[in-house]
Amino acid sequence: MSLVGKKFPSIAVDAISEMGDNLKINIFEEAVNNNKKVLLFWYPKDFTFVCPTELHAFQAALPEFEKRNTIVIGASCDTNEVHFAWLNTAKNNGGIEGVTYPILADTNRNLSNILGILDVESTSYSEDTDSIIIEGSNVTYRATYLIDETGKIFHESVNDMPLGRNVNEYLRMVDAYTHIQEKGEVCPANWEAGKEAMSADRKSTAEYLSLN
Secondary structure: OOOOOOEOOOOEEEEEOOOOOEEEEEHHHHHHHHOOEEEEEEOOOOOOOHHHHHHHHHHHOHHHHHHOOEEEEEEEOOOHHHHHHHHOOOHHHOOOOOOOOOEEEOOOOHHHHHHOOEOOOEEEEEOOOOEEEEEOOOOEOEEEEEEOOOOEEEEEEEEOOOOOOOHHHHHHHHHHHHHHHHHOOEOOOOOOOOOOOEOOOHHHHHHHHHHO
């Protein structure tokens, strides 16, 4: 079920800073209290393969997000201790040393379960052990959420495990949403900052299509 247009769940989650400080972060409150947009991206596991390429790509783009009044936060179901070990592993050894944004440690899977982004193929009840058996990795897909200053989700996307994200697309989405907020216009396909947008009416659409 899509969460676009809805408020982001207001729930505090364990997290860690680049310096190893244990934190509690509520994404909804980060947006509303700081009057900023938030980009929250989830990845499956620390110490894996595609994941560090993404964390470094978001780090490289961090100044661009900051220019756009946007906070970047990473997230997985690993513990703070594992996050910190990865933060202290050199980039040329597959680590994320140099990453400066906070990383959520959703070890109890409260938030990822609410968002519905866990790799769970099926669940079944075992009478022998009186427990629920999960089929699947029970880690998150590569889900990304863009949240506005009111705590509303204005974009979400979910990639399967092998598919790394294009960070520039999220910069474009922030630009487009900011343009809508400021100008009251709508943004056509492939719109980029500095290009013409449209009014939300038939005449404007016809004019745009006649020129493109």
